[in-house]
Structure formats: structure tokens, C-alpha cells
Amino acid sequence: MKKRVAQIFKEHLGENPPINKPKQKEFGHYAVPIFKYAKENKQNPVEFAKNLCEKVKCDEFESVEAVGGFVNIKLSDKFLNDFANRVIKEKKDFGKGSGKEKILLEYVSANPTGPLHIGHARGAIFGDSLARIGRHIGYDITTEYYVNDAGRQINLLGLSVYLGAREILGLDVVWPDEYYRGEYIKDLANEAIEEFGEDYFKNPVEILEKEGKKEAKFEDEKLSLWAKDKMLEEIKKDLEALNIVPFDNWVSERSLYKYWDEVRSILEKNGALYEKDGKIWLKSSEYKDEKDRVVVREDGRPTYLAGDIIYHWDKFKREYDRYINIWGADHHGYIARVKAAIKFLGFDPDKLEILLSQMVKLLKGGEPYKMSKRAGNFILVRDVVEDVGADALRFVFLTKKADTHLEFDVDDLNKKDSSNPSYYVNYAHARICSIFDNAKKSYDDMLEIEFKDLNEDEKDLLFLALQLPYVLEDAFSNREPHRLTNFLIDLASEFHSFYNKNKVLGSEKEDIRLKILAVVGIILNLGLSLLGIEAKERM
RNA sequence: CUCCCGGUAGCUCAGUUGGAUAGAGCGUCGGAUUCCUAAUCCGAAGGUCGUGGGUUCAAAUCCCGCCCGGGAGACCA
Numbered sequence: 001m002k003k004r005v006a007q008i009f010k011e012h013l014g015e016n017p018p019i020n021k022p023k024q025k026e027f028g029h030y031a032v033p034i035f036k037y038a039k040e041n042k043q044n045p046v047e048f049a050k051n052l053c054e055k056v057k058c059d060e061f062e063s064v065e066a067v068g069g070f071v072n073i074k075l076s077d078k079f080l081n082d083f084a085n086r087v088i089k090e091k092k093d094f095g096k097g098s099g100k101e102k103i104l105l106e107y108v109s110a111n112p113t114g115p116l117h118i119g120h121a122r123g124a125i126f127g128d129s130l131a132r133i134g135r136h137i138g139y140d141i142t143t144e145y146y147v148n149d150a151g152r153q154i155n156l157l158g159l160s161v162y163l164g165a166r167e168i169l170g171l172d173v174v175w176p177d178e179y180y181r182g183e184y185i186k187d188l189a190n191e192a193i194e195e196f197g198e199d200y201f202k203n204p205v206e207i208l209e210k211e212g213k214k215e216a217k218f219e220d221e222k223l224s225l226w227a228k229d230k231m232l233e234e235i236k237k238d239l240e241a242l243n244i245v246p247f248d249n250w251v252s253e254r255s256l257y258k259y260w261d262e263v264r265s266i267l268e269k270n271g272a273l274y275e276k277d278g279k280i281w282l283k284s285s286e287y288k289d290e291k292d293r294v295v296v297r298e299d300g301r302p303t304y305l306a307g308d309i310i311y312h313w314d315k316f317k318r319e320y321d322r323y324i325n326i327w328g329a330d331h332h333g334y335i336a337r338v339k340a341a342i343k344f345l346g347f348d349p350d351k352l353e354i355l356l357s358q359m360v361k362l363l364k365g366g367e368p369y370k371m372s373k374r375a376g377n378f379i380l381v382r383d384v385v386e387d388v389g390a391d392a393l394r395f396v397f398l399t400k401k402a403d404t405h406l407e408f409d410v411d412d413l414n415k416k417d418s419s420n421p422s423y424y425v426n427y428a429h430a431r432i433c434s435i436f437d438n439a440k441k442s443y444d445d446m447l448e449i450e451f452k453d454l455n456e457d458e459k460d461l462l463f464l465a466l467q468l469p470y471v472l473e474d475a476f477s478n479r480e481p482h483r484l485t486n487f488l489i490d491l492a493s494e495f496h497s498f499y500n501k502n503k504v505l506g507s508e509k510e511d512i513r514l515k516i517l518a519v520v521g522i523i524l525n526l527g528l529s530l531l532g533i534e535a536k537e538r539m
Numbered sequence: 540c541u542c543c544c545g546g547u548a549g550c551u552c553a554g555u556u557g558g559a560u561a562g563a564g565c566g567u568c569g570g571a572u573u574c575c576u577a578a579u580c581c582g583a584a585g586g587u588c589g590u591g592g593g594u595u596c597a598a599a600u601c602c603c604g605c606c607c608g609g610g611a612g613a614c615c616a
Contacts, residue, residue, distance in 0.1 A: 033558055038596085070559070111616065153616050253616095279614065290541065294614050304616050332543050333612055358544065359610070399564095400552065404545060405609065412551090412565085420578090421564075427578055435575050467555095474555060486553060489563080500571090500580040507575095539578065 005030050005073065012055045013037055029463055032071045080459065081451040083466050087519045088443055092526050095469035097138025104315060105131055107326035108239070109146040112231040113157045115184055116238040116381040119328060123357040125394050125532070126402040127326045128244045129481040132530045137472050142320070144249040146311060149228050150257065151304060156180060157231070158224025159216050164189030165201045174207045176216040182378075184234070188227055195226065238381045243390050243532045256310045260302055263313050263345070272344035282309075287340035287349075308334070309341040316347040324479070329356040329403070355479055357402045363409040388413035391533045395422035398485040398531055421489055425524065426536045428492035432521035433537040435504055439514060443522065446515040454512070461498050462516045464491055465523040472530070481531065488527045495520050 009032060038048035049066035057064050062076040087094045107127030110120045127143070134141050148154075160180040167173050168189055193201070206217040232250075239246075267273050273280055273295070280296035282305070295306045315323055327334070339349040362379050384393055392413045399421060400406050413420060436442065454462070467487070475483040495517075504513045525535040 031559085033597090067559080113616090148616060151616055156616095277614095290612075297614050299614095301614095303614065307616090329544070330611060332610085336542090356543080361609095403543095404552090407551070409551090423578055424564090427576080431576060431579085438575060471555080478556085482553085483555070486563085487555090489553095493563085496579055497581090499575080500577095503575070505575045539576070 008056055008058065008060070012052060029075050029459075030073045032073070034071060075459075075463070077451040077454050080454070080462055080466070084451070084462065084515060084519050085447055087466070087522050088446055088515075091443070091522050092529065094522065094526060095472055096136055100138040100140065101321040102140040102142075103134065103322045103324060104142050104144060104318070104320040105134075105324045105326075106144045106146055106315075108235075108244075109148070110235065111148045111153055112228045112235060113153050113180060114182065114231065115234050117378040118360050118362055118381060118384060119357075121242060121381045121384070121393065122360050122397050122402065122406070123326050123328060124239060124242055124244050125397045126355075126357050126481065128242075129394075129398055129484075129531050130324075130326075130476065130479060131245065132532060133472055133476045133481055133484065136530055137469075137476060139476070142248045143245070144251060145247045147232065147250055147252050148304075148307075149225070149252050150254040150307065154224050154228050155218060157227050158220050159205065159218040160185050161188045161192050161227045162201060162218065162220065162223060163205060163216075165193050166204070168193065169198055169201060171201065172204065174205070174214070176207055176214045179216070184231075188230055191230065192223065192227070196223070241382055241385045241390060243394070243534075245532075251311065251314070253307050253311065256307065256314060257302070259310050259314070260306060263310050266313075266346070267309075267341075267344055270344050270346060272341075282337065282341060282344070284337040284340035287336070287343050289336040289340050293337050305334075305337060305341075308338055309345070312338060312342055312347075312352070313345050316342065316345065316351075321351070323352045325352065325354045326402075327354055327356055329358045332356055353479075355402065358405050360397075361405065361407040363407065364411060384410060391426075392420055392422045394532055395420075395425075395485065398482050399489070401480060401482055421485075422533065423539075424496075425488050425492040425528065426533075427539055428495045429521060429524045429528070429535045430537060430539045431499060432495070432517045432524070435517060436514070436521075439505055439510075441514065443518040446511075446518045449511045449515045451512055451515070457498055457502060458509075458513065458516055461494050462519060464494050465516075465520045468523050468527060484527055485531060488524060488531075491520065491524060491527075495524075 034049050034052060037052075038044065041048060043051075046066070049071050052071055053064045053066045056071070060076060060079050062074040064074075065072045090096070105127060108116075108120060108124045110116055116124070131141050131143050156178060157180060159176075163173050163175065163179065164185045168186070200223075208215050208217055264273070267282070272283055274283065275281070278298040279294050281292040282295050283292055285292050293305055294303055295309065296302050335354050338354075339352060342349040342352060387410060396408055396413060397406070471484055471487045475481050502513065504510060504517065507513065528535045
């Protein structure tokens with residue numbers, strides 16, 4: 001819609017002018033500021049606007065007016081009718097595009113050492129909605145979860161389960177300083193006893209004192225990997241509870257290490273590595289990193305960074321137009337070194353976009369919750385979902401920008417009133433469904449209706465609903481799905497207001513108003529589904 | 540010390556890429572239901588957009604300095 005308007009102005013101004021939304025509805029649907037053009041032509045802005053009005057008048061605009069330095073435009077009924085018919089015909093396909101960039105989107109990638117906590121949920125919901133929106137408007141998106149199934153934390157998981165099992169069996173246990181706590185370890189330990197038998201746990205774990213810290217000597221890959229697989233199943237369940245579209249790929253860190261020699265030789269060939277103090281370092285400081293990083297330890301084992309380098313090498317070999325990673329904000333220090341590595345591998349680091357999802361501060365009854373993965377007192381996704389439902393949680397997360405700190409009280413999400421925006425938007429949708437039920441009509445019946453003599457309220461509501469495609473483009477290209485959420489809240493608000501002011505059924509404009517509501521209903525439904533929320537037909 | 544994020548109404552946050560009188564929800568106060576779902580609506584009060592400069596017809600928005608809050612800075616993953 002906007003494009004068409006810009007086109008008309010271009011004929012007279014020589015370029016596409018900015019097309020703005022007027023601050024006040026009375027000014028019309030679109031406003032074009034002409035200050036810049038007036039200056040170029042050395043004319044008074046007010047005069048210039050008046051002259052321009054005469055030039056751009058046509059049947060697609062109901063009115064064109066000059067107010068101050070702006071040209072304000074109102075669209076005609078016919079213009080709006082055409083777009084409304086498209087919405088009603090296409091329904092959930094409205095605004096669908098195709099043939100855009102091929103994108104690899106990696107998100108969540110939480111360590112498989114415990115269930116998802118509320119911080120993970122934010123990244124998960126953010127990535128999922130981004131993928132849904134992007135796919136709708138025509139991006140070819142592959143979603144991926146990187147599983148850190150190698151290294152110390154997996155060993156620690158196995159150890160925790162082993163010790164947990166011994167405790168359950170009444171055997172003596174010496175706890176080291178580091179191990180995973182929490183209820184889920186106890187559950188896992190119980191399962192492990194069933195799976196492996198009691199005898200499996202009869203040997204005590206040796207504890208070594210090292211620099212004043214108690215460290216466990218534990219090497220049981222079989223149990224560790226078993227526990228990891230169990231945790232992955234839990235994580236999948238948590239993701240499902242959040243209504244996350246299943247990931248296309250699960251990439252295992254462990255499975256990638258076999259390529260290390262190959263990747264290492266590429267790095268060496270490109271002069272990225274050097275040896276110092278018996279370790280091998282990456283010259284990441286040549287590319288904006290603060291200092292060089294170790295990739296191989298003295299004992300010859302590659303570090304976590306090495307794993308990440310292999311992973312990104314693998315990603316870039318798969319040839320996407322763009323790579324998007326969603327990381328927790330606490331990982332921002334890794335951006336520079338990973339990008340440096342990509343550069344050293346001979347790929348273009350600008351193709352990798354790293355989005356950070358900031359911390360969530362959870363309150364309950366005004367009291368802060370401290371989250372920690374190691375200690376057992378973090379907030380589990382499943383608890384919150386059970387408490388308030390996935391829809392409400394998704395909605396709250398998606399009303400805010402992902403890269404800003406967010407604070408909210410779980411108690412607020414339990415309220416089933418307008419303080420809970422997901423109810424507010426759903427209620428609007430349910431009301432529309434109810435009106436159509438009462439009218440015994442379907443959305444498709446509305447295609448026969450032609451708009452005429454639309455009043456301001458009707459036009460405003462319809463016009464707002466028709467902004468959806470523009471909002472989707474905007475939300476995706478800025479990687480800000482919250483723009484869609486806020487749009488839906490606005491639309492619901494506009495509808496509720498309309499509803500209270502204007503009778504639909506039984507009025508002489510019943511048909512026309514029903515048609516407008518059909519458009520609003522479809523847009524609300526579509527918008528919610530792109531946020532991963534099921535629109536309710538009844539409340 | 541370096542880097543990242545933020546500072547907008549009492550609280551939680553938007554602000555469509557630089558436009559007209561600064562926005563919403565919650566909270567406070569006052570109203571609306573013989574009628575399509577009151578889980579809703581209408582109205583009022585509430586602001587030096589952290590601060591100082593710069594850029595221009597125009598700055599909450601862009602640039603620089605400073606102040607305050609949060610986070611990150613591993614041979615951990």
C-alpha cells in the first residue's frame with residue numbers, strides 16, 4: 001500500500017519520499033513531509049505542499065490536503081476494498097512471500113546438563129518467533145540446535161548422577177565442590193539405578209584435594225552420555241511445552257571433533273595459529289579481539305573455542321546466505337573471537353549475525369529470584385509454563401526487545417485480565433468469532449460485500465489491520481519480533497474501542513462492518529500464530 | 540581498565556529508522572452494562588525523554604564528552 005503511494009509521489013518529486021504515519025488520525029492515512037523538497041526548490045514549505053497536492057490528486061486517494069509542511073492523504077473505499085478482499089481470500093497466507101535469503105538460524109543451544117531455565121526460554125521464544133515470521137514472508141530458514149555434548153560439563157553431569165545414585169542407595173558419599181544440584185539429578189539417579197543396576201554404583205568416587213578445592217576423579221563416559229541423552233529428551237519436552245517449532249537440525253559438538261585436524265591445518269595455512277608456553281593460540285587479536293585465545297591446551301586437548309571453530313567451519317561449508325546465532329548476553333565476549341576464526345578460515349564473518357538475548361529478572365510477589373544453573377534454585381521453564389501457560393509467557397517475552405534487560409513478576413502473569421496482554425488480544429479475536437457465530441456467517445461470505453461510505457472509525461480500524469505485511473517485514477529485518485506483538489496489541493485495542501462504540505449486528509452497516517471485522521479477525525489470528533500463540537475462538 | 544546493554548509518567552516498558560501536541564499497560568481518581576462476550580470501553584491526573592555540547596528547516600531518535608544502573612572480560616563449558 002505504502003509502495004503505491006510512494007510511486008505516485010515519485011512522479012512529481014523525482015524520488016520516493018518518506019511516507020509517514022500521521023501522529024493524529026484526523027490527518028489521514030499517510031503523511032508526506034515535504035520540507036526537504038521545499039528547501040531544494042527554495043519555496044515556502046506551506047506553498048510547496050499546496051502546489052504538490054494539486055499534482056498528486058487521483059482516484060486512488062479520497063483526499064489530498066496540505067497542512068503545514070505535510071501533504072496528508074486519505075485512501076478511497078475502493079483502494080481499501082481491494083486489499084480487504086485479498087486478506088479474506090488468502091487468510092493465513094496473507095502476506096506470504098518467497099525466494100528470499102537462505103538463512104541458518106541457531107538458537108537455544110543450552111547445555112544438555114539440566115532442564116531449560118527461564119533465561120533459555122527467552123532465547124527460545126525469540127528465535128522461534130523470528131523463524132516463524134521470516135518463513136512467512138519468504139525467507140528460507142533452517143533452525144539448528146548446537147548440542148555441547150563434549151567436555152567437562154558432561155562428565156560433571158555423569159558424576160552428579162553417580163553420586164546421587166549412591167546417596168539413594170544409602171552408600172557413603174563425599175561431595176566435591178563442583179557438581180550439579182537440583183531435583184532433576186535425583187530423578188535421573190533413580191532412573192540410572194534401574195537402567196544400570198545397583199551394583200554399578202558400588203565403587204566410591206575418589207576425591208582429590210587440589211588448591212584447596214575438592215575435585216572428583218570420575219571417568220565414566222557411558223553413564224555421562226546416557227545422562228546427557230536423558231537431559232536432551234527433557235529439553236525437547238520443555239521446548240515443546242513452549243510451543244517451539246521442532247528444530248530442523250541437532251548438531252553434536254562431539255561428532256565434529258573428528259574434523260579438528262582438517263580445520264587446524266586450514267588455520268595453520270592461513271597463519272592463524274602460533275605456539276607459546278606449550279599451548280596453541282589463535283591470533284584473534286588481529287581481528288578486534290582483546291587478546292589471543294588458546295585453542296589447544298598443553299596436554300593436547302582442544303578447548304571449547306576449538307569446538308566452536310569447527311562448528312562454524314561446518315556451518316559455512318553448508319553455504320547459507322546468512323547465519324544468525326542467538327546467544328545469551330553473557331556470551332557477548334565470544335563474538336569477536338568466533339568472527340576472527342571465521343575470517344581465518346577464509347569465510348566472510350559479516351555473514352554471521354549474533355543476536356543477544358538479555359537476562360531475565362524474575363520476581364515473585366515483588367521478591368527477586370536469583371537464577372543459577374549450578375545450584376538447584378533456578379526457575380524451570382516447565383514450572384513457569386505450568387503456572388501461567390506458554391501463551392502468556394511467550395507474549396510477555398515478545399512485547400519487549402530481546403536485547404534489553406527484562407524484569408517481570410510471575411504473579412502478574414497469573415492475572416486473567418487486561419494486565420495480561422495475551423488475554424487482551426485473544427479476547428478481541430474471540431469476540432469477532434462470536435459475532436460471526438451470532439450472524440451465522442463466515443468470513444468468505446464477506447467477499448460479496450463492497451465497501452461504501454466508510455466512516456472514520458471503520459477506515460481507521462481496517463487500515464490498521466492492513467498494515468500487517470509492512471509490520472512483518474519490519475519486525476524481521478530488524479530482528480525484533482516484539483514489533484509484531486505491539487502491533488497486535490494496538491489492533492486489539494482499536495477493535496475493542498470500535499466494538500464499544502459501534503454496533504455491528506443489527507446496524508444498517510452490518511455487512512460492511514462484518515467485513516471489516518473479518519479482516520481484523522484474520523489478521524489477529526495470523527499475527528498470533530506467527531508469535532507461536534494459538535488464537536482462541538472462545539474465552 | 541576494556542567491551543556489551545540500558546537510563547522516557549509512581550512501576551514495567553513502547554516509540555515504525557530524523558517529523559506535527561511524547562505513547563501504552565499497571566497503579567491512582569471519576570464514569571459507562573434494557574443492546575453483538577464488562578476478560579471490555581470512556582475520561583482525568585501524571586514528563587526538563589540521565590546530563591552537557593554538536594549536526595539541521597526539524598533530535599527521545601544521529602555524533603562526541605560525562606554521570607548512574609546491570610552484565611561480560613577463563614587453559615569453564
